Amino acid sequence: MGEGMNDRVREDEFLQAVDSLGEWIENSDRILVGAGAGLSAAAGLSYLDEDLFRQFQPEMAARGYRYPYQLFEREKEGWPEAREWAYLVRHIHFVCHVFPPAELYRKLLAILSGRDFHVVTSNCDRQLVRTGFPRERVFEAQGSYDRLRCTAGCTRDTWPVKPVIDRLLPLIDPATFTISDESAIPHCPSCGASLATAFRSFEGYREERRRYEEWIGGTVNGSLCILELGVGFNTPGVIRWPFERLAYVHGRAHLFRVNREYREWPGHGGYAMVPVELAGRATSMPWDAGEVIERLYARCAVAPGAVPGTAAGEGA
Ligand SMILES: [Zn+2]
Incomplete structure (x- = not known):
């Protein structure tokens, strides 16, 4: 029984956190996404x-x-x-x-489409490019194969x-x-x-990095949703630490850190925790990136009906 109660509390926490993330995605001027190995793992490529x-x-x-x-x-x-x-x-x-282009990446793209977003990834599997993310909105920070x-x-x-x-x-x-x-x-x-x-030493790499840095520079005057998906401590200097720093110095940003723990493989913890310095500016989401994206996607799919005045018509 006690466990059932914990499950419900956990479920409530999950829904609340994803709703908050969904609102930030909908209402922010820009959305910065960091895609780590945990995202591809959730997509089936672990x-x-x-x-x-x-x-x-x-x-x-x-x-x-x-x-x-x-x-x-x-x-x-x-x-x-x-x-x-x-x-x-x-x-x-x-x-x-x-390994085919993953449905989960396509859903992430659907959630972001029509918004001013940029994705930085430490993955070399080309999933972002292969699932149709616009090339100019992707920075493969570790290069590719x-x-x-x-x-x-x-x-x-x-x-x-x-x-x-x-x-x-x-x-x-x-x-x-x-x-x-x-x-x-x-x-x-x-x-x-x-x-x-x-990995990093090809001609287009510098151009990609410049575009990314310029886009980040352009976030200073607006609100910024920072979404980190499945980023651990393999290469924390690529996404994790810069994201924390950005959330800390940016006046109107919020960091959502999504990462589940892999208890079955020692040394591959999820580390979804956020530093105390980011209290009020960051949310720890210790769940699988797949669960979070599916929930966001479902939330997006019903969003048109949420526009005032259209709800009844859409629902009928
Ligand atoms: Zn040579």
């Missing part, structure tokens, strides 16, 4: 998902790895280049080409990753999980050094 991992990295699963984050975090184990590339092309191929760069830094040139994926995928030897023909592994055409993903 780097902690063991089933998904077994599907797209079966050879790694057979070697005792359980989920992608383990591989991100692994110490360099002296993998040969042919293994690194097998792992890399499989990962990028799945994340960017096999799309291009390769020279690891020796001999040139600022970058090269598209897709032809490399197409060439190397069929060459993966499942028994050894290496690229069977090492001569197919790409190298810098200028100096011959190894190539790596050009």
Whole structure:
């Protein structure tokens, strides 16, 4: 019984917080959205998902790895280049080409459309771009998997990753999980050094960052809704800390911090708490980004009927 009561209190808190967020979205001059790994996880693309991992990295699963984050975090184990590339092309191929554009991102876009918004993301999975967010309103702060760069830094040139994926995928030897023909592994055409993903170091990156900074600069004279979705402590300097700072210095902003905890994976807490300095300017929402977006979306869908004078007509 006691638990039922707690559930009801929790449900009330949830509805109240989402309503407040919905009002800020509707009434603010601008909406700043930060999209972290927790948003893609809620959309089905989780780097902690063991089933998904077994599907797209079966050879790694057979070697005792359980989920992608383990591989991100692994110490360099002296993998040969042919293994690194097998792992890399499989990962990028799945994340960017096999996994479909997610419905949850589309719903987020529907909630924001018609409003002055900008999204900054630490994700490299291209979900924002693939689900139709206007390119000029997106800042992929960590870059993306799309291009390769020279690891020796001999040139600022970058090269598209897709032809490399197409060439190397069929060459993966499942028994050894290496690229069977090492001569197919790409190298810098200028100096011959190894190539790596050009996360932040491609030409369009500076332009994206400039647009984002200008947009932020333009928020000073109006009200600002700051919505943080699934941002933890992997790269807090990209979204989390700048958002806190903005909520603190901005006179008419409110930060909504949405992040659920992953109790089943130690080290991946949700950390939805907000600093005491932000009392009255921030709301902690320790829920799944998917639940919050679905609720907001449902709220949006009924919003036209809420316009005075049209309610009866719309409802009939
Ligand atoms: Zn080079």
